[in-house]
Amino acid sequence: MMIRTLSTLECTKLLAANRTAHLACARDGQPYVVPLNYAYADSHLYAFSLLGKKIDWMRANPLVCAQIEEHTQGRGWRSVIVDGRYEELTDRIGHKVQRDRAWSVLSKHADWWEPGALKPVAPPMSDGSPHIFFRILVEKVSGREASE
Amino acid sequence: MMIRTLSTLECTKLLAANRTAHLACARDGQPYVVPLNYAYADSHLYAFSLLGKKIDWMRANPLVCAQIEEHTQGRGWRSVIVDGRYEELTDRIGHKVQRDRAWSVLSKHADWWEPGALKPVAPPMSDGSPHIFFRILVEKVSGREASE
Numbered sequence: 001m002m003i004r005t006l007s008t009l010e011c012t013k014l015l016a017a018n019r020t021a022h023l024a025c026a027r028d029g030q031p032y033v034v035p036l037n038y039a040y041a042d043s044h045l046y047a048f049s050l051l052g053k054k055i056d057w058m059r060a061n062p063l064v065c066a067q068i069e070e071h072t073q074g075r076g077w078r079s080v081i082v083d084g085r086y087e088e089l090t091d092r093i094g095h096k097v098q099r100d101r102a103w104s105v106l107s108k109h110a111d112w113w114e115p116g117a118l119k120p121v122a123p124p125m126s127d128g129s130p131h132i133f134f135r136i137l138v139e140k141v142s143g144r145e146a147s148e
Numbered sequence: 149m150m151i152r153t154l155s156t157l158e159c160t161k162l163l164a165a166n167r168t169a170h171l172a173c174a175r176d177g178q179p180y181v182v183p184l185n186y187a188y189a190d191s192h193l194y195a196f197s198l199l200g201k202k203i204d205w206m207r208a209n210p211l212v213c214a215q216i217e218e219h220t221q222g223r224g225w226r227s228v229i230v231d232g233r234y235e236e237l238t239d240r241i242g243h244k245v246q247r248d249r250a251w252s253v254l255s256k257h258a259d260w261w262e263p264g265a266l267k268p269v270a271p272p273m274s275d276g277s278p279h280i281f282f283r284i285l286v287e288k289v290s291g292r293e294a295s296e
Contacts, residue, residue, distance in 0.1 A: 022215065024172035024179035031172035031179045031213045035227065065179045067170065079183065 001075070006143030011080045014068060014143060015040045019106070021066040023136070025057045025086070032057055036066070039105035044135040045084070046102035055132050058086035064136055072147065080143035084136035099133050149223070154291030159228045162216060162291060163188045167254070169214040171284070173205045173234070180205055184214070187253035192283040193232070194250035203280050206234035212284055220295065228291035232284040247281050 006014070023036040034054055038045040045066060049055055058064060066082040089095040154162070171184040182202055186193040193214060197203055206212060214230040237243040 022170040022181050024174075024181035024213070026172075026174035026177055026179040029174060029209050030211045030231065031174040031181075032229075033170050033172035033179075033181050033213050033215045034229070035215070035217060061177050063178045065172070065181050067181045067183070069183065081180075081182070083178065 001146045001148060003144055003146050006078065006080065006145055008141060010078075010145075011141040011143040012040075014070060014078055014080045015045070015082070015138070015141070018068050018070060021045065021068045021082075023054070024065045024067075025054060025061065026063070027057045027060055037106055038066075038136075039102045041098075041101070043138045044087075045082070045138065046098065046105075046133075046135045048103070048106065048131045048133055050130055051132060055088075055134075058134070059088070062086035066136060072145070074148045076145070076147040078143060078145045080141060082136065082138050083140040084138050087135050087137060089133045089135060095133065098135075102133070149294045149296060151292055151294050154226065154228065154293055156289060158226075158293075159289040159291040160188075162218060162226055162228045163193070163230070163286070163289070166216050166218060169193065169216045169230075171202070172213045172215075173202060173209065174211065175205045175208055185254055186214075186284075187250045189246075189249070191286045192235075193230070193286065194246065194253075194281075194283045196251070196254065196279045196281055198278055199280060203236075203282075206282070207236070210234040214284060220293070222296045224293070224295040226291060226293045228289060230284065230286050231288040232286050235283050235285060237281045237283060243281065246283075250281070 019037055021036045021038055022033055024031050024033040036047055038047045062085045064084050064086050066084060067079060069077055069079040071077050167185055169184045169186055170181055172179050172181040184195055186195045210233045212232050212234050214232060217225055217227045219225050
């Protein structure tokens, strides 16, 4: 296998072309990693989640890491790693356009990783919605490609 | 989708049946996540790695998290999360049997995630080998299954 480093542009293209990441957060030195459906736009990964451990931990410590991979010809692959920062987007501070756009993208491209609760027909807009809308600011990105 | 919790036995079976995990470690509050090829035995995930960021960070902080998933019928999936502890295994303290066994398993089941350097014909045995042999003690395991 030949390994090469991806350029920042190649990394960004990979982020934009994919929908599933593995997202890691950490609290008190203990990491936690879960799959995440996301939509990329403007240097951010946008996502929805129910309340739970992941959101609790990212609220306590916004430093996160996301890894996104894609398989290429034969046994080849590309992998991109993002060092990022968690930012919660509430309705109150006017993120309706971003929320609607992200919901539209994610509901069109439902991937294998989809919690059962993330399937209402209408976007989770009301204040009473249990869905948290957040984004990960891509602060640093790096990637590699392996080809046969 | 119906979501249910996996039993500890079901989680262990999933760990034993798979070879690729996403492994997260953390340093100074910053998480880091990468794919990992592993072989499961006796409550541990065994793996090889070249020296680099992952090994540096796990040496500094042995608390790690591994997530392993498998796709089931239709859009169904199972996912297991391990809270674990990094332990480096050197030749000097007599882990030859474990090392040979892990190498044998991993070289037979080479998966998509295989750094180019991890392909010598002979196991990485000599003191001069750049391969680090380590295991993750499974301290806590939990899992979920989604089915249509």
